[in-house]
Amino acid sequence: MTDAAPLTLNGTPTRVRFCPAPSGWLHVGSVRAALYNWLHARHHAGTFVFRIEDTDASRATEESMRSMLDAMLWIGLDWDEGPQLEVDGTIGARGDYGPYRQSERSELYTAVARRLEAAGHTYRDHRTAEELEAWREQQRAGGDGGPPVVKAANFEHTDDELARFATEDRPASLRLRTPASGATVVTDLVRGEIRFDWASISDPVIERSNGTATYPLANSIDDVAQGIDLICRGEDLLSVTPRQVLIHELLLADGLLDEALAEVGLPPRDPAWGAPRRFAHLPMVVGMDRKKLSKRHGSVSIQEFRRQGFLPATLRNYLALLGWAPNDGRERLTDAEMIESFELDSVGRSAAAFDVDKLTAFNGERIRDLDPDDLTDKLVPFLDGTYGDEALLDDPATPQQLAMLRGLVPLIQERMQRLDEVVNYAGAFLRDHVELDPASVAKVFTKAGSYESIEAAQAALAEAEWTVDAIEAALRALSEELGIGFGKVAQPIRVAVTGSSVSPPLFESIELMGRELTISRLAAAAPVAREARAEAL
């Protein structure tokens, strides 16, 4: 820790949270927000809370919950409080201020809503969706030209209307009264002070007509109840901030939230906690076309990147750099280095484009840094059918297969950028037969000396000592013998043996494959080369 203040102003360690809706997959933009929260918590020795915002219970299946947890575990952002995958496969929780799924806290939201209502901070809105839409249409187009701002002054029903709706048994949502005038200033760590005029902010619905809490209510309640002191989230939530700080204040006034907590039997707040006093709104993550990052741009969920063979450490490093840079300008950072130098107030303000090419380059570097045995282990799921469609390995892999893979890794490690590329190389080593790539055949076998090289190699390798050096010596001798450059003899042999004009280093590949396989492939390719050459003439 450098100049990090380990404690917040009131003396308690910082508490931050990541609270996605459980759609099933994690968007890279969300992961970056999670990462920044995590880095902040770890840098300041605070607490990182993971909360699931499944207010809309219909979308929150057990399946999607599991997928979220799995993704968070994989990306490596460990949380101190939140849901937890138990050993028996069920979903439990850890932490003293749970539950950490909003679907399990609905009683609290109701208790708070009743208190806000009793205190006169709310009013009922009996309008139907159609009526609301019609009203907005009229406001937008309207002759009076006013913006569609919902305020108690122009929206609260008269007593007569209320009485009539009551007899009609018409459902109603609950709206929060926001100030009619004046302004509120939000202090944002990345943007500085931002001023909002209440006159242009609508009274939000905090409880739907079916009685469930909406995001502004549930999110605000949980942040205060769980002692979140810094709210770090996407810029898309910036405009919602004023009404949330208003709710925070209301919750703390007269112990309103504390009473509600006690009433429904949820854990009490730590008395030292206040309202979230700091905000950090992160710039959007966009595609290279500057539009909001979506499926049109390719992969957007962290799970997809996993299947494509990106390393979690690469994602953490790359995502950290999407909007932030350490003072010394380094880019390849370990977790410890990021935690050491990360500061939210040095996060940039403009939207960042997600550049897969750079991510891929970073990934290649990290793959090269891996211990070969470690890399071997990481490659297995890309070969046994776990991720890809075709399986080159049995599941589980045989010792012979693993030995072959282990031997292959040093040959391919420095030419991979993604783990899934292993399938491009491994086929020639793990399969009995190799398909000769037609393009390679057309390009290489048609050249002078191709079948001569292959046939000569067959003879030479039949007797060569089986070491890389001896194989190299035997093949280089062919070049002299045939009177052509070594490149001209190596390429046909490469195609014959690996099936492609692009492969790992030839001598090492041959050595790894073994004499039997090598000779049989040379034998099989020789007539193909003869034919290709004949046709070319």
Place this chain on the structure above:
RNA sequence: GCCCCCGUCGUCUAGCGGCCGAGGACGCCGCCCUCUCACGGCGGUAACGUGGGUUCAAAUCCCAUCGGGGGUACCA
């Protein structure tokens, strides 16, 4: 329409009044290495949106303008 945010190479960024004839990284282009492809090494390409101020001095401060984005939901 209204509210809010943003604006340095194609992209991520460094820069916080002179050290900037703007630095790094990815990409791209050359060259070297070389049995292919890579790795690696070396070199190059490329940016302060525009217009006004303030100042001896502006990428850095102010204003305007243009451009981009977010919000404007009984979604989160």
